[in-house]
Amino acid sequence: MIIEAKDVSIRYILGDFKDIGIKEYVLRKIKRNYHVREFWAVDGVSFTLERGDMLGIIGSNGAGKSTLLKAVTGIMVPTKGWVKVNGSIAALLELASGFDGDLTVRENTYLRGAMLGYTRKFMNEKYEEIIDFSGLQEFQDRPFKQLSSGMKSRLAFSIACLVRPDVLILDEVLSVGDGAFRKKSEEKMMEIINGGATTILVSHLLEQVRSMCNKALWLERGKQIAFGDANELCDRYEEFLSQKK
C-alpha cells in the first residue's frame, strides 16, 4: 500500500486572533465578547491507494479537497485520524509558493529540487530536461517574478514530474497551462503513472478524471460521499450535479 488514509478529519478554528488581528482580540477579550467557532473542513475520510493508482478527488467548491491534500502531503496534521505515505512525495499545491520571485528561473529550479530532497548533481543531470519540457528556455536567467502565472505553473509541473517521485499530487494544476501544454502534461502524467507512480489529482473537469484516473474520491462539505471506481463515481457525481441545477 502506498497511501493509507484513515478517518482523516481536519478542523479550522474561525475567529481566533489569527483571523481578527491581535488588537481586535484584546478588545474583544476586555469586552468579554471573544468567541471562536470550529469548522470541520474534512470529516472522517478514509481511502487506500496502491502503486500505479491514479485518484481523482471530486466535489463542489469548498468540499475540502485541497485541505485533504494538505494532510496527505504533511503540510497539515489531521486533527483526528492519520495518513501514511510509503515513498517520496512531490506536491503541486499552491503553485507559486516555494519559489523566490527575485531569484532566476534557473536558481528557483535548483531551489525547488533541493526542497524536494534532490542533490545538486541530480539536478544538474535533470535541469536541461526540465527547462525544455517547461518551454522556458528563453527565461532561464530572468527573475521568476517576470513569468506569467501559466508559465510559473509550467515550471512547477515540469520540476515535479521530471524528478520522478513515488507519489505525485496535483491540485487543479493541469487546468492552468494553455491547451498545448495541457496535452503535453497529461501525456507526461500518464507516463509517470505507467512508470508505477501513484498520483492524486483534484479536478473540476470530470472528463479529465474519467480519462486519467482509475479511482475517485467524492467529497461534499468535508464528508466522504464515496470512494471507488472513477467512471462510476463520475456518473454519480454528474447525476448529483444535474439534480442540483
Ligand SMILES: Nc1ncnc2c1ncn2[C@@H]1O[C@H](COP(=O)(O)OP(=O)(O)OP(=O)(O)O)[C@@H](O)[C@H]1O
Ligand atoms: N485556513 C482556513 N481557515 C478557515 N477555513 C478554511 C481555511 N482554508 C479553507 N477553509 C474552509 O475549508 C473548506 C474547505 O476548503 P478547501 O479549499 O479544502 O475546499 P476545496 O474542495 O478544495 O474547494 P474548491 O473546489 O473551491 O477549490 C471551505 O469551506 C473553506 O472556506
